Amino acid sequence: MRASNSMRGGRGQTIWTGESLKCLDRESVIMSHRTIHLFRKGLRLHDNPTLLGALVCSSALYPVYILDRVFLEGAMRIGTLRWRFILQSLEDLDARLRALGSRLYVLRGSTASVLRDLVTRWGVTQISYDSEVEPYYVSMEREIQTLAQERGLKTYTCVSHTLYDVKRIVKANGGAPPLTYKKFLHVLSVLGEPEKPVRDVSAEDFLRCVTPVEPDHEKTYRVPSLADLGLEVEFEVLWPGGETQALQRLDKHFQSQGWVANFSKTRTVPNSLLPSTTGLSPYLSLGCLSVRTFYHRLSSVYAQSKNHSLPPVSLQGQVLWREFFYTIALSTPNFTKMEGNPICLQIDWYHDPEALEKWRTAQTGFPWIDAIVTQLRQEGWIHHLARHAVACFLTRGDLWISWEEGMKVFEELLLDADYSINAGNWMWLSASAFFHKFTRIFCPVRFGRRTDPQGQYLRKYLPVLKNFPSQYIYEPWKAPEDVQLSAGCIIGKDYPRPMVCHTEASKRNLALMRQVREEQQNTAELTRDVADDPMEAGLKREMQEEEELLEGAEQHGTSKRFNGVADHKSGSWTPETLQLSGEVM
Numbered sequence: 001m002r003a004s005n006s007m008r009g010g011r012g013q014t015i016w017t018g019e020s021l022k023c024l025d026r027e028s029v030i031m032s033h034r035t036i037h038l039f040r041k042g043l044r045l046h047d048n049p050t051l052l053g054a055l056v057c058s059s060a061l062y063p064v065y066i067l068d069r070v071f072l073e074g075a076m077r078i079g080t081l082r083w084r085f086i087l088q089s090l091e092d093l094d095a096r097l098r099a100l101g102s103r104l105y106v107l108r109g110s111t112a113s114v115l116r117d118l119v120t121r122w123g124v125t126q127i128s129y130d131s132e133v134e135p136y137y138v139s140m141e142r143e144i145q146t147l148a149q150e151r152g153l154k155t156y157t158c159v160s161h162t163l164y165d166v167k168r169i170v171k172a173n174g175g176a177p178p179l180t181y182k183k184f185l186h187v188l189s190v191l192g193e194p195e196k197p198v199r200d201v202s203a204e205d206f207l208r209c210v211t212p213v214e215p216d217h218e219k220t221y222r223v224p225s226l227a228d229l230g231l232e233v234e235f236e237v238l239w240p241g242g243e244t245q246a247l248q249r250l251d252k253h254f255q256s257q258g259w260v261a262n263f264s265k266t267r268t269v270p271n272s273l274l275p276s277t278t279g280l281s282p283y284l285s286l287g288c289l290s291v292r293t294f295y296h297r298l299s300s301v302y303a304q305s306k307n308h309s310l311p312p313v314s315l316q317g318q319v320l321w322r323e324f325f326y327t328i329a330l331s332t333p334n335f336t337k338m339e340g341n342p343i344c345l346q347i348d349w350y351h352d353p354e355a356l357e358k359w360r361t362a363q364t365g366f367p368w369i370d371a372i373v374t375q376l377r378q379e380g381w382i383h384h385l386a387r388h389a390v391a392c393f394l395t396r397g398d399l400w401i402s403w404e405e406g407m408k409v410f411e412e413l414l415l416d417a418d419y420s421i422n423a424g425n426w427m428w429l430s431a432s433a434f435f436h437k438f439t440r441i442f443c444p445v446r447f448g449r450r451t452d453p454q455g456q457y458l459r460k461y462l463p464v465l466k467n468f469p470s471q472y473i474y475e476p477w478k479a480p481e482d483v484q485l486s487a488g489c490i491i492g493k494d495y496p497r498p499m500v501c502h503t504e505a506s507k508r509n510l511a512l513m514r515q516v517r518e519e520q521q522n523t524a525e526l527t528r529d530v531a532d533d534p535m536e537a538g539l540k541r542e543m544q545e546e547e548e549l550l551e552g553a554e555q556h557g558t559s560k561r562f563n564g565v566a567d568h569k570s571g572s573w574t575p576e577t578l579q580l581s582g583e584v585m
């Protein structure tokens with residue numbers, strides 16, 4: 001077993017990141033605490049070292065979730081699909097706790113004042129919670145520390161949302177985060193394998209340490225419904241929240257050991273009707289699934305396989321991308337913003353609320369883009385490459401709108417919305433950081449058509465187009481009038497015309513980006529490592545083709561070269577420019 005990573009925090013605080021319980025400080029073990037275990041993320045009973053450690057040193061433990069809506073909605077945008085996912089996850093957590101003889105206490109209000117009240121009411125001596133990296137959770141942790149100091153309470157925290165305590169990665173890299181994936185993997189090779197998961201919390205734990213359930217528990221502390229929060233969702237549940245679902249889905253994937261071992265992100269398909277990747281992100285994001293459990297199960301499959309894929313494209317490679325963005329987010333000021341963010345190119349993006357609204361509401365007139373956004377709005381999950389397509393379109397590809405705007409929309413609509421991963425990937429896709437092949441711009445017509453030439457995905461998510469022949473489904477504006485009539489959809493009336501000419505817009509944006517990167521070469525170099533791009537191998541051929549087309553258009557003077565004056569409206573749709581795009585796409 002690896003040496004324990006336990007650390008002593010401030011006065012009366014134990015921070016524990018190790019896999020054994022040996023590192024609990026002596027005083028805590030001897031004392032029999034009355035503990036509030038505060039769930040924030042980490043909604044699970046498997047590999048939950050904080051909860052397990054708190055149970056060991058307590059005689060009474062109250063599992064608590066504080067639905068602090070003002071705090072949560074102030075810190076992040078949470079759409080109704082994600083609220084539903086959170087509430088389902090809490091229901092599941094309560095059911096699993098109940099099966100072990102405990103219960104979940106759900107309270108509403110401000111975290112600090114609810115805790116203050118509970119500490120007095122229940123005679124609490126210790127508060128336990130997972131240590132998180134997001135600035136809003138860190139500030140909440142400071143409030144808890146202040147309360148603990150005022151009341152003479154212990155706090156007990158562990159890291160369990162990431163494979164490593166990401167502070168250790170930064171420390172091992174000399175105090176700064178490794179800014180490329182390659183360097184990051186190198187630092188991990190020095191640190192060694194992540195800790196193994198701790199054992200599941202069991203009924204025996206709740207025999208020794210009881211949850212004093214009050215008679216009116218159901219009435220006072222039950223998980224509220226969506227209606228209680230004044231919300232409703234019309235779309236069916238495709239991703240039921242909770243640990244039970246997370247573990248079932250994990251088990252199902254591991255039945256196909258070959259698929260797991262040979263997983264290569266570049267071979268997965270963005271427009272398959274069922275997810276072609278694991279679809280575990282919502283569960284990892286809320287901590288219904290432990291990333292260490294996932295990682296070590298992958299290790300055991302790899303150990304039994306003759307061959308297996310490797311990072312960056314393997315499944316372990318995927319969770320390491322997650323870790324990579326967590327590590328950088330921790331130590332980069334203003335990580336979710338452009339301004340004041342030292343790794344991010346400073347770009348004079350357009351302010352165009354009307355264009356943003358068309359993108360956000362699936363009204364761009366490009367079926368591939370609109371179908372993806374529709375799936376996102378209805379289901380809360382889209383494939384990684386689908387995220388590529390819409391993010392590129394919004395930013396450096398077509399609309400030249402800030403990645404921050406796209407990130408906010410994703411934050412609201414994604415079930416897996418995550419502070420570090422979302423911002424990191426948006427910087428990547430907009431070529432503001434991490435990604436440097438900025439000449440590779442996705443075509444909103446050809447990208448989707450490659451893997452779904454019949455347009456089944458488009459027909460599912462944009463039923464208005466379902467009767468178009470495959471020949472036109474990606475570019476319905478090119479269909480002759482009689483074809484539009486017999487498809488029952490007139491472009492410009494029943495479905496919008498394309499909002500931009502892709503060829504014009506992408507060519508102009510490419511020139512803008514080239515200029516930005518020349519001017520800010522030093523910033524661009526900070527996160528540069530071509531070997532980092534997991535999609536590089538798979539997309540190289542297609543993108544090269546696209547690049548050639550763009551360059552061809554430039555060389556043949558089929559459109560005006562950017563002359564240093566930012567006139568984004570020049571990319572707007574007109575019959576003439578569409579004609580041109582038809583030739584080039």
Ligand code: FAD
Nearest residue numbers: 277278279280281318319321322384387416417418422425
């Ligand atoms: P799999 O391919 O099965 O991968 C397994 C796990 O690895 C994922 O669940 C996720 O935790 C992690 N992972 C995979 N790809 C990435 C990646 N590129 N970066 C970091 N971690 C990764 N993922 C989120 O979890 N939350 C977000 O808010 C988010 N925003 C994104 C925004 C944009 C613009 C883009 C391009 C990607 C974003 N991603 C985000 C990353 C990625 O698209 C999703 O993690 C992945 O598609 C989830 O599906 P999956 O669970 O089937 O992934």
